[in-house]
Amino acid sequence: MDYTKLVNPFIGTGATDNPGNVFPGAAIPFGMAKIGIDVDEYAPAGYNDDPQGYIRGMSLLHDSGTGSSSGSYGNFESIPVICSHDNFELCPVLLDDRKRWREPGKDKASPGYFSTTLNNSVQLEATSTRRAGLLRYTWSHEQLSKQNSKTPFVVFDWTDDLPGSFSGGEIDVDPVKGRIMMGGVFKSSFGSQIYSYNAYSCFDLLAEGKQEIDFYGLFRGDRYGSDYKVPKATTAKQVKNQMGGQIAQQGALISWKTTQKDGKGNPQVLIRAGVSYVSAKQACQNAESEIPQFDFAAVENQSKAMWNDKLRRLQIANDSDPTIAELIYSSYYRSFLSPNNATLETQGAFAGTAYPYFDGLYCSWDTFRTFHPMLSLTSPDDYSQIVETYIDGWRKLGYIPECRANNVPGITQGGSDGTNIISDFAVKYRNARQGVNFDDLYKALYDDATTNSIEWTSGGRQIGVYEEYGYIPFEVYDRTTTGRQNRESSRLLEYCFNDFGIRNVALLLGKEEDAQRWSNRSLFYKNAFDKNTKSFGFDTFVQRRYPNGTFGNIDPITCSPIDMAGHYCSLQQENNFSIYESSSWEYSLFAPHDFAGLIKLLTNGDKTHFIKRLETFFAKQLYYSGNEPSFQTPIAYHYANSPTHSVDRIRKIVYTDFNTTNAGLPGNDDNAAMATLLLFHLLGLYPVPSTREFLITSPFVPHYTLTNTLFGTVTVTANNFDKSSLNKDMPNNVRAYVKSVSINGKQQSSRCKLFFDDLFPAAATQNAKPGHVDIVFEMATKDQVTDCGSSAGDLPSSMSTGGFDIF
DSSP: OOGGGGOOTTTTOOOSSSOOOOOOSBOOTTOSOOBEEEESSSOTTSOOOOTTSOEEEEESOBOSSOOOTTOSBOOSOEEEEOOGGGOGGGOOOSHHHHOBOBOTTOOEEETTEEEEEBTTSOEEEEEEOSSEEEEEEEOOHHHHHHTTOOSOEEEEESSOOTTOOOOEEEEEEETTTTEEEEEEEEEOSSSOTTOEEEEEEEEEOSTTTTOEEEEEEEEEEOTTSOEEEEETOOEEEEEOOTTOSSOOEEEEEEEEEEOEEOTTSOEEEEEEEEEESSOHHHHHHHHHHHOSSOOHHHHHHHHHHHHHHHHTTEEEOTTSOHHHHHHHHHHHHHTTTOSEEOTTOOOGGGTTOSSOOEEOOTTHHHHTTTHHHHHHHHOHHHHHHHHHHHHHHHHHHSSOBSSOBTTBOOOOOSSOTHHHHHHHHHHHSTTTGGGOOHHHHHHHHHHHHHOBOTBTTTBSBOHHHHHHHSSOOTTOOOSSOBSOOOOHHHHHHHHHHHHHHHHHHHHHTTOHHHHHHHHHHHGGGGGGEEEEEEETTEEEEEOOBOTTSOBOOOOTTTTSTTOOSOOOOSSOTTOOSSOOSSOHHHHTTOOTTOHHHHHHHHHTTOHHHHHHHHHHHHHTTOOOTTSGGGSSGGGGGGGGTOHHHHHHHHHHHHHHHOOSSTTOSSSOOTTTHHHHHHHHHHHTEEEOTTSSEEEEOOOSSSEEEEEETTTEEEEEEEETOOGGGOSSSOOTTOOOEEEEEEETTEEOSOSSEEEHHHHOGGGGSTTOOOEEEEEEEEEEOGGGOOSSOSSGGGSOOOGGGTTTOOO
């Protein structure tokens, strides 16, 4: 079966007020080369669907789903143009001159392929490998004739990445060999501007002798009237302009005397492109080794085969709802887009590393919750290589990377959440290990927990004051470390969850003393709560706290969707509310490792009152599904022994906030964090990161099978599946709730949780052979499902009640 036909790459590409910023271009799974068009407006992934958005070119490097306002990568654009009377001097080479609208409805994409048609009838197509791709440009004879042109031209942009950050480099045109080599120094899209990275490209223009170059030369200009071209010029070298200002637009202009033809006889040019972070020479080698022949269909088919290898690891029932199937496979597809496998393409501290290297860990704060737990289910090789990148970051930099992007450190948003990613891998793959050095793994975690990072904005944690006070004080004078001193309360909650993950690995490795230390610190989250802060009839909320132990008086709705005051709630220095990108209402529901302790803190253990608090949270429209702090909130009902509330809430969220249109995401996809959240909802599971536990909700399909390439397969069947449950507001007596769970015919006590080892028993022992597991969810009506089970142990695990005590 061709699973790529079930994928819609355009979900989340809409030019909306709250876009998903998804990259729909040509890529292979975790490919470094991501080839797609760049729109000359807000489009962090290069693309959006705005029909009035001008296309400035097709570039070779992108990220997917990020919220960087200026865009990420977009290096080495090329665009086919028509030059009046074939006059080199009249060619539109600068951004404002060459950019064009698209023809409506002509954007096409499938995994491994992208195409669009400009409003001058020129078609742009791309397909790719890991570090290379083929660009196919086709001109219309009719449109060429209208401008008295017979010769197709292509502009190759050397200096204009999406953020406009070029800081020097070189270009070389070899007209005999038919090759353009270019490279430069560029800046991060989400990090300090003291950091820069190198990127290089190589374009081969002759298509194994089927094409012949005619005109060639270089150009330079700007948006202030400068536009000059130098025919037959072949080399240029630039350094950073120390006066600043707009980057000079520079590149090469090429035309062809002989081209290939499409089926209608229109001129068509096939260009091979390679990319590298090491050198232009290596970019050429990558292109030659990965695409030895200029065969567009062969490369496209190869890419499709790689996508099918990934996508077939999740197989759903043939009679699944078609819309749900499209959501499932489109989400699963995006879970393999990023990060970017740049192994052997290392620079800076990572140059020459012997370990795998992935770029675009953008950001761990987004991905630790659902992206990496989803990866754990079906892709152990990819997961282990990404984890190796985190560990190698510690080896090379002295700290675990948090938001490494564009090959440089990014900005830490909350805790050091790479710890939870490493911990999640360790507790699930503790026997297989996949070649990961667990001694280094734990050393990296231990250092993170004990090292007071000198500059924790880029990596590590503010451990000194955290340990000294048992919380992170507002207006503390930290004389030993540097960072943006805000987000204190939300960082505290995440620090505690970081410590929980490290504690679990310590238990796994028999380091009891360490485990007790991290256990104690993981409960510091309670120190962020002020019992005197009140809102909508409830008390005890996360609150700003001073070094003397007193609390501030920030309204808990601040930074929520109903906060109309225009507050700065992100990384801005003006954010002095001690929280990050969500409200105290939301953060006061965040303790994934100890919800039982949280419920006791908030309501003295009164689960009914806790449910009322959750219901108020949603009823008052304090919930915003488009950002990561909200991910676990709809499932919090489970911890109050009311799984039916979670199921009802998830149905509403899925049908309200997700769909198969271009505007089908409620916010940034964030390296598929949003995609995998939806995917877990549709599969009827939700992960507790850094553990082996998954909460059971309600599947949207009758059955599905997951294939773990190391451990075997598991089939989850929703017995008595009721299609009428596929609604925002479900009818009465619908069978949407899990009444019982059986594993290989043996009924389980809890209907609210199961474990990684239940799904894949081979993970529990060393050298175990892959096997198959059958899990059956017996679906029933709401009145038949009143709790998680007959005993307290059937609730989801919490540290306060003895959960997570054995690894």
